[in-house]
Amino acid sequence: MLNLGRYGSRNNLNLQIFDFVSSTPIMTFDYATTTTNEFTGETVYARGGDGNPRRISWSGDKDSTLAVETQVFTLQHLAMLAGEPIEKGAQNIYKSQVVTVESDGSGGKKITLSKAPINGTESVKVFSYVNGIISEPQTVSNVTGKDVTLDSASTIQVGQDVEVYYQFTAANAAKLSYTSKGFPGYVWIAGDTLYADEKAGDVVAVQQVFRKAKLQPNFTVTYSPTGDPSSLSLTFDLFPVLVNGQEVMKEEIIYEDEE
Incomplete structure (x- = not known):
């Protein structure tokens, strides 16, 4: 016992x-x-008589x-x-990244991202990056895998930094x-x-x-x-x-x- x-x-x-x-x-x-x-609980009382003391209590x-x-x-x-519920599966993720403009080997300018952007050229936004802030927008002409080719009219120069805003797909994700x-x-x-x-x-x-x-x-x-x-x-x-x-x-x- x-x-x-x-x-x-x-x-x-x-x-x-x-x-x-x-x-x-x-x-x-x-x-x-x-x-x-x-x-917690509440108690109320019945009172009465000289001095109005408590007589009966009710708890509830x-x-x-x-x-x-x-x-x-x-x-x-x-x-x-x-x-x-938690949903598991592929999800699109927003990302911003500062990268340096490189030569594409044929007189053009390109940047290489850490992830492959989705939804084509219109979804990749590139800006010149000066003193820690975004500045002039740059035109994208082509996206192939992780490589983004800038338009020939872009004002940014090879060796300068740009900040890129884009989305990529994470194959394994959980969303709430x-x-x-x-x-x-x-x-x-x-x-x-x-x-x-x-x-x-x-x-x-x-x-x-x-x-x-x-x-x-x-x-x-x-x-x-x-x-x-x-x-x-x-x-x-x-x-x-x-x-x-x-x-x-x-x-x-x-x-x-x-x-």
């Missing part, structure tokens, strides 16, 4: 996230920075959230927030679209942690099951080369599910892990 003890916690909650309807696993999430489960409006902070995230996290109609769907979550037992001097395994949850759609991703790494905040609203005749929002199980 398991003897319950007096516990302390200094370990994160490692999550398994599943689709609520199909129970299909979405991800194992065992690298969060912190995980916080908060319960019980709510719960599971807030997760992570400095490591995946496209699956963002897909849950966006409420849209953030749409106006996409919102997070329902999931259920199992979280594992450890409690330290003060008297037994040991640790016990704990699993917390959140039967129904939905991400709040508000989120911010910060891109910065200074300071701490960017942290993604995920806040799940928790909902009750009927389990053995009871509306259950969370189950907490302490068990002996015999492995």
Whole structure:
């Protein structure tokens, strides 16, 4: 028989996230920075008599959230927030590149890009590049693979720099679209942690099951080369599910892990 003890916690909650309807696993999430489960409720009182003290209380409006902070995230996290699927396959990528004009060997001028542009000459935009900024536009006469031939009337000279704007095709890519109609769907979550037992001097395994949850759609991703790494905040609203005749929002199980 398991003897319950007096516990302390200094370990994160490692999550398994599943689709609520199909129970299909979405991800194992065992690298969060912190995980916080908060319960709130409202209490109203009947008052009366001298001094108008409280006489009876009623509690209700019980709510719960599971807030997760992570400095490591995946496209699956963002897909849950966006409420849209990840699309895999070839994608067109925008690119800008500063290159030096070369001679084409027959009196003409050319530039060689790191990627092969798509959509022909009209889609490749070339500008003279002076003091770190784009300047005069240059006319493109031909695109062959990665080589771009400039028109003979171009004002740029061999040996000078140009900045080129174009698109290329990445054969292997994953795309997530953030749409106006996409919102997070329902999931259920199992979280594992450890409690330290003060008297037994040991640790016990704990699993917390959140039967129904939905991400709040508000989120911010910060891109910065200074300071701490960017942290993604995920806040799940928790909902009750009927389990053995009871509306259950969370189950907490302490068990002996015999492995």
